[in-house]
Amino acid sequence: xxxxxxxxxxxxxxxxxxxxxxxxxxxxxxxxxxxxxxxxxxxxxxxxxxxxxxxxxxxxxxxxxxxxxxxxxxxxxxxxxxxxxxxxxxxxxxxxxxxxxxxxxxxxxxxxxxxxxxxxxxxxxxxxxxxxxxxxxxxxxxxxxxxxxxxxxxxxxxxxxxxxxxxxxxxxxxxxxxxxxxxxxxxxxxxxxxxxxxxxxxxxxxxxxxxxxxxxxxxxxxxxxxxxxxxxxxxxxxxxxxxxxxxxxxxxxxxxxxxxxxxxxxxxxxxxxxxxxxxxxxxxxxxxxxxxxxxxxxxxxxxxxxxxxxxxxxxxxxxxxxxxxxxxxxxxxxxxxxxxxxxxxxxxxxxxxxxxxxxxxxxxxxxxxxxxxxxxxxxxxxxxxxxxxxxxxxxxxxxxxxxxxxxxxxxxxxxxxxxxxxxxxxxxxx
Numbered sequence: 310x311x312x313x314x315x316x317x318x319x320x321x322x323x324x325x326x327x328x329x330x331x332x333x334x335x336x337x338x339x340x341x342x343x344x345x346x347x348x349x350x351x352x353x354x355x356x357x358x359x360x361x362x363x364x365x366x367x368x369x370x371x372x373x374x375x376x377x378x379x380x381x382x383x384x385x386x387x388x389x390x391x392x393x394x395x396x397x398x399x400x401x402x403x404x405x406x407x408x409x410x411x412x413x414x415x416x417x418x419x420x421x422x423x424x425x426x427x428x429x430x431x432x433x434x435x436x437x438x439x440x441x442x443x444x445x446x447x448x449x450x451x452x453x454x455x456x457x458x459x460x461x462x463x464x465x466x467x468x469x470x471x472x473x474x475x476x477x478x479x480x481x482x483x484x485x486x487x488x489x490x491x492x493x494x495x496x497x498x499x500x501x502x503x504x505x506x507x508x509x510x511x512x513x514x515x516x517x518x519x520x521x522x523x524x525x526x527x528x529x530x531x532x533x534x535x536x537x538x539x540x541x542x543x544x545x546x547x548x549x550x551x552x553x554x555x556x557x558x559x560x561x562x563x564x565x566x567x568x569x570x571x572x573x574x575x576x577x578x579x580x581x582x583x584x585x586x587x588x589x590x591x592x593x594x595x596x597x598x599x600x601x602x603x604x605x606x607x608x609x610x611x612x613x614x615x616x617x618x619x620x621x622x623x624x625x626x627x628x629x630x631x632x633x634x635x636x637x638x639x640x641x642x643x644x645x646x647x648x649x650x651x652x653x654x655x656x657x658x659x660x661x662x663x664x665x666x667x668x669x670x671x672x673x674x675x676x677x678x679x680x681x682x683x684x685x686x687x688x689x690x691x692x693x694x695x696x697x698x699x700x701x702x703x704x705x706x707x708x709x710x711x712x713x714x715x716x717x718x719x720x721x722x723x724x725x726x727x728x729x730x731x732x733x734x735x736x737x738x739x
Contacts, residue, residue: 390522393560405511422698435726450476450534455708476531487563495528533583537616546579570636576629586660597658608644657705693737
């Protein structure tokens with residue numbers, strides 16, 4: 310073979326090799342930035358007990374919607390099954406409604422509500438929730454952007470937004486939902502998302518995966534709610550759910566947020582309500598138990614920088630344990646600190662600095678009932694308590710940016726109201 314022929318053949322072989330490599334790598338490059346669910350350290354199962362489907366490759370999200378790469382999120386098969394699309398929180402609010410003005414009945418109920426005279430109620434603000442949560446829904450949990458870290462809505466840090474989120478449940482039939490509940494068997498659970506600066510609101514259905522690609526109603530009481538950053542948590546007494554904030558979807562004109570993980574709860578008390586503790590430059594998920602006559606407990610669970618629960622070598626003496634029932638995530642997880650809280654019927658918990666603030670819908674102390682009260686705690690001791698509007702006080706949220714105590718009631722006019730948290734702390738010293 311001549312030298313010229315040898316060089317020509319070598320060039321042809323090299324060209325064929327380059328084309329082959331390009332054909333093999335282009336599909337890989339096309340999906341290299343697609344968000345996928347990180348593998349679970351334990352076998353994941355669906356809520357029905359069957360193996361959870363392997364996460365399908367997801368199209369690269371746009372600059373404003375879709376879960377970021379590497380975050381725990383819902384497999385694309387679920388969204389694709391319904392022809393749904395990702396929707397950002399601004400899109401949700403824009404598609405919502407204008408906040409209604411307080412009617413005469415609402416204003417009268419607020420003015421007549423029994424409130425502690427030790428507090429300056431001219432410093433308070435309020436909304437009536439009835440028309441916002443929907444007929445048949447009862448408010449339970451509350452959180453907001455004022456305590457969120459490491460997450461952006463649009464081009465701004467979420468903490469700069471003044472968005473409040475309320476979780477509600479309904480045992481009555483709610484046929485207008487995209488994923489309705491089954492009365493007598495499951496509860497409908499949804500969020501009412503309120504932008505207080507823009508005076509708009511909208512609702513989001515909380516759902517869970519079922520089978521390979523279907524979604525169904527969450528079926529939870531939704532008694533607790535906490536928005537950490539990339540992730541949100543909701544709770545009932547015996548279960549904890551986690552969501553990816555960027556999994557917000559629009560399906561057939563309805564906004565839905567699917568759960569990406571669930572843990573079963575066992576041990577001292579339960580997860581009646583949730584809150585955040587951002588003291589000492591660390592973020593923890595905190596809870597308080599509802600007990601009518603027994604002992605109430607608070608529990609602390611560590612979170613990593615992304616807002617996901619993490620395991621710790623430290624375990625509380627009177628621990629609460631979380632065992633994964635579906636989705637990726639560490640399991641089991643144990644509370645790292647637990648303590649008894651004086652009083653009963655606690656429905657909400659929050660923390661600011663060295664203080665913890667708790668709501669009781671029917672506080673019992675010294676064998677006496679004191680009704681709806683907010684309690685100021687420090688090192689487990691009760692510094693003070695204040696009477697709140699008598700409408701079954703539920704969860705609370707500490708807006709760290711605006712230094713507000715924000716809370717809700719379940720019955721009557723279903724108030725959402727707030728007070729300066731420094732006002733509560735200052736009055737608790739008297």
